Amino acid sequence: MVGYGHPADVVLVGDWDGDGRDTLAVRRSSTYYVKNGLRGGEADRVVTYGQTSDAALAGDWDGDGADTLGLRRPPASASPSTQPPVFAYGTLRTGQSGHGVVGRTTKELPGRAPGLDLYLISGYSFPWAVANAASTDGIAGELFWFPSSTYASDIARLDRYERYDPSQPASAQLYTRERRATSHPGVSAWVYVATPRWAGIARDRGTRIPSGDYLRW
Structure with missing residues (x-):
């Protein structure tokens, strides 16, 4: 289980896997924790494909009737360079x-x-x-x-x-x-x-x- 509730967590709720049940997704730093259902009993999945600066978005992006967890990543130019000219x-x-x-x-x-x-x-x-x-x-x-x-x-x-x-x-x-x-x-x-x-x-x-x-x- 994942102990949710860190001050910096971003929490999203939606039917990410299309099984008709809400799924809890939490972004903590560069890791996404996805809970399979809100009733308990299923194992958590840990997904590490994000970045700290990512914005998490919910929506039916592929038109299958189920919500999809999407990420918006700012362009590299938005980050201050650590290598000055x-x-x-x-x-x-x-x-x-x-x-x-x-x-x-x-x-x-x-x-x-x-x-x-x-x-x-x-x-x-x-x-x-x-x-x-x-x-x-x-x-x-x-x-x-x-x-x-x-x-x-x-x-x-x-x-x-x-x-x-x-x-x-x-x-x-x-x-x-x-x-x-x-x-x-x-x-x-x-x-x-x-x-x-x-x-x-x-x-x-x-x-x-x-x-x-x-x-x-």
Whole structure:
């Protein structure tokens, strides 16, 4: 027997098997418990074909006169991604010298990353994103989404290009990789941001790009 009554249970009643008797179905997390009849004495059936986000629906979907237990599953896009895109603002952007490093993507969008300023430092051929909470417009760039199957290797490749080693302290690096908000509602992305040491150098000796756009300044 199944102990029904968990606060998160969804309970449906209908003649799911067409035998003329009501059947009790309970969804708990990703499992459906189906009771064969309400009179007792029959064994329970456990069905594990659902997802926690499924909506259970009752109706005579096949026209046989008996209710059928149906599921409505939201599209994958309705779930927030656990693999954020990368926000590229310099040489990784389309048409720039490092764009070939980006590799295969599943989606690309232009956008901005607030809370950042963009600087050039004499002697370096690439820009530096420097944290500035007062910068509401932020900096311009592109968001690149990568396939789930290659996501880890794609991020590792970009880390190497940016000379970022997550195992090393910030003091030994040019950038840190930070997850930051973007101009797309609900979308955050990895951004390579100047470490405190290099941010200080950029502010003291660098040139700020007023537009925040490496390609249009």
